Amino acid sequence: MSDKWDESVWDQEDEDEQEDLAPSHEQLFFLIDASPGMLQPCGLAGSEEFEGKSWLEAAIQVAASIMRQKVIASSGDKVAVMLYGTREKSAAYGGMESTWVLQELEEPGADGIQALEAFRLSKFESQIGSASPAAAGRALLSAFWLAKIIIGKAAKTSKQATRRILLFTRNQEPLKVYQKGLDFSSEWKQLKGHINSLRDAHVALELYPMVAPGEAFEVQPFWRAVLLELRGQSDADYEELDEGTQVARIQDLVTLVRSKAHRRRAVGSFRWQLGGGLEVAVKLFQMLQPQRPAAMLKVHGENNAEVKAVLTGWIDRYTGEIMDATGATQAQAAPAAEGEQAAEGQQAAEGQQAAEREQAADGTQGKAAAAAAAAAPVQPPELRRYYPKPERNKVCRYPKVYVTPEEVRQIKGAGEGGMTLLGFKPLSCLKQHHQVRNCSFLYPDERSLPGSATAFIALHTAMGPDTMAVCRLAANRAREPRLVALLPQDEAVNEDGWQVQPPGFNVVYLPFSDDIRAPETDAGFAGPARHAASEEQVAAAEALVLGMKLGEDFHPALIQNPVLQRHYTVLEAKAAGDEPPPVEEAVEQDQTLPYWGENEEEVEALAAAFHEACGLGSDASPAKATKRKAEAPPVDEDALAALDIEGRAAKGTLGKCTNDQLKSWLRAKGLKLTGNKAELVARVQLHLGVAA
Template identity: 25%
Template sequence: MDFDDYGWTALAIDGDEESDEAAKGASYTQQTGVMFVVDCGPPMFVKHEDESSHFEKCLKCIRQICQKKVITNEKDMLAVVFYGVNKSSVPDGKAIYVYQDLAQLNIQRITDLESLLEDPNSFVSEYGYSDNYDISEVLWACSNTFAKSNKSFGEKKILLFTCDDNPHKGNEALKKKAIAKATDLKSMNIDLELLALNVRDEKATFNMDLFYKDLLFLGDENSLASYPDPSEKFEDLLSTVYRKEHKRRALGRIPFKIGNNIEFSVGVYCLCRKAVIPPSVKIHSATNSEVRSQSRVFNAATGEDVMPQDIKSYQQYANKRICFDTEEATDYKKFNISGLKLKGFIKKAEVKLHLHVKPSHFIYPDESVVKGSSTLFSALLSRCAARDMVAVCHYVPRTNSNLELVYLLPQLEEKDEANNQVTPPGFHVVFCPFKEDMRDLSAVDHSASANTDQVEKCKALIEKLSFPYQTSMFENPSLQKFYSNLEAMALSKDEPEEVTDYTAPNTRKIEKKAGAELEAFSKSVFSESTKRPAPASSTAAAKKAKVDNTSIDIKQLALTDGLGKLTVADLKGFLKSENIKSKSTKKADIIQDIKSHYGV
């Protein structure tokens, strides 16, 4: 099992996990530079069964990436380059046109891409086509664009879209020039990625061996073996671009110790975190300039400001305040240096994975710190998976983090039919509870039970309504609606894109698929001898317990300022019973009318 480059880093996070102490202190300030390079040859404009061309699919993909980055990584810099056109904006470069230079995204750049999508034919008439291009010059133009930028990039990528698997057919000199330039890009830490589209020819498919194998992999057969198949559908192309463009960032790199003598290095990643609507930025209503809030700590007795060095904290123990300063509080949490320490192994069947205290992390070998980490990690992963064993570890994410007890759940690599990685190889770090975290449910009434007939009918219902679940099937409708409206306002659209709530049950489909089983189960549970629970009332007033006004001393409540404890409905009932007229429906006004009635 080779861990050198599995291309699985799309599962890493784009920043720190807010709720996790392990993420505190991590800072990623460097920008990412991405250049989208699109082949504009005649095959890219051929209409297919879905009435769209490869060129349109590429532009849709780029536009969608740009829209996503406006929300998630607006400081990243992107560029769009067309080659194989009858125009040139690059000195000494033929048929190469930089449509959008390397810069941060703005509304105008996205609008320009949408304009091209609305009328692709106008692109052909304006830019034309030329087969007099050189891939090495295309790559040189991209590297030169990166070199001219005064930004310090954490990552530099060139994403090349094409359906031509042999652009320099019969010309070995141009092929060698392109390979030499690709080697230069690698030495400059610029990643070159190919987004291959299916060749629309019944007798041929996209053949990596003809040209791009030598250009991209430079003799690395392992990388070629894990390369995805050419895309045909837009969804496949978009998912491939997301995977290749996504940043590879770890929460941290920590040592993994087995006993006293064995130590290797792993990177810690976050596979799952809650996606939330970003907080709004407050601005001045008159000038639209950003405003900032300031807080201060002061002495409640004197009102004087208190400096940070004068502040202490306390914990109460047996009615006594135990005071300590910030440094002491930090020292109390320190157990050891950060890292994983193996305690032992247990059978996977004995692990209760439903008992976890927060979302899991994911670990992957890190060769940059300790050479040979991949070999040790691979051996441990293979044997744990083969024997259905789970490692139990002592885990300190960072020096000032709390100690955690974790399970290491093994996961082997899986790929789909298109050779795309579905799951990466590694260990899920499951945070298990300590003894103090558990709650006793012995007081819960477990006397109710189902008979055999009810169990069988429920089993039939479950079988009918079972479906293959995947997390990717369900988008958060609240988030999607928010971003759809935000995008519509930013791009001055007449209407936001409609958002479908896939989490809502399709009752019509459920009734069609399992109507008979639902009815049978319902009759079995709610038989004639069993009273079916009445449906809850939808009105708020019906949910509240009714109060008998005759048992309440309204006058006493008025004298003691206790009328606020009653509901508006109770107060109105009293007004009606005493024939007291009130001109308002507000609670405060009704209370004042009652007080006036009693002369309070």
């Protein structure tokens, strides 16, 4: 099986959890080397986030960024941040030599994030310090020992969690694997024992060499041996080790670590029936999910304890009383309970008399029993619902059809779950408007059924890029069946050899005939007559389209949701005890608003020409819709003068200014604040009349 089809890239659950596909919590352990080599400037040219920082500060900033993302996307996950190779030791977890715990294993919170963001190299050197380079081996032993202790304690309370160690270092060989010849050193034997304990706990290790682009980092002999030992492989099996998933480079550290910090979890596992009794085990992954703010919780006004509903039930719409399973209110059920014991004797006597009369009846026993059953009061075993549900202020056209919850489950039942291949069609038959929801991704599940990957790869290769497979999909019996189209997707790698697009099938959900609407055939929608555009109008539209083309750097996946970002910005500020930033600042940073820069006047002219050619509305040119500007905050002249933007512009050193400094100067001059750093610098130079 090819490395590009390595299932470990997608299957992030423990091997023992084959049946449980519910997303489990994750525990991240940041092990950051604090030796003297990590105190050097990182030297990542062109990286604004790491500008002027050391390697140690860059690694801690990445940890803080991941914790901030976990608060938003994975509230149940836990994170621990530990330094090793330190001169001093922290008191946490018994005080291990040469280790310092910055963040204990817990759910990320405002205090922990603020503590990491406030980390400064000067404070570290004065209060904690780095150990001697000669003690690097002992420091690494203490780090793995500490990780083993923390993971052992965590495993007792959360057995289903997945655990990973993210190790940041510049030291290529902190200790010797071999002492003399092929004899293992004593330090390696101790480290090997810790690694074996981590392997038994199903802990994964990912190595992040803190080296600049172009700088070499030798993974072997030491780190290669560590990775192999943690995976339980021998040196002869090294070719099967996918270093790309365990050793990461530093070109884009934050983006790279964020992509690995959010695990891909399967949302379904089932068999794909190919016909003739042939089936393949596959897993379904959700690649795109709308991100929404978490639901608001209710808390007690005095102690802020979460208030939860402890009583649920059916309410009588007329009296507001709580009803039981039979539909009776508590007031109705109380007398019945009191008289239940007294009525037992009477019911027994009546039952005996009825039995005697039935036996004495000649040829009328069946009719008498049926009449008695019809006359007896019906006690519904549970509340019922009915279809169709009438709309408000409208009379239902059909009589009410009452159903019980069990009947509802039978109605929704769609037969067997899984996916069945119906056949193949040209990809040209699939139109863009056929996609009724977000696509999913299909990948083979080799663990569940050996040989599935081979059949999957063969079918994927044979289909080619111009063919799609049409299938019936029902992930389980509770899901209604859907028609889906499977589109082959080939592997894609970047210039550094990193996989940016995995191979597999994109699952496109197709509409049924019941879902298709054709409003263009309705005369009330399209109008009684169709109007043809003149050549002049088409030419004006073409000019507008060409003039408003977005650049190659524009992509929706790179634009943040302004409402969501504002929501979490306010929450973070309140959690930290700070004042939330003004709304005007959020509007300025809203990347969904149109911004054409120097081409704004040209775009307006093209829009006006198109408006005139089509004769939209009145003959008068439309008034330009201007956004109401908020009142500018007072300008601190002293702080503005201290920035010396004019002097830096004359020297050509504006690139050393931060975005906040440039925006402060632009805000004082009443200029726009949108765009990246290069655009901000260009706007300052244009205003000052300085050549770029």
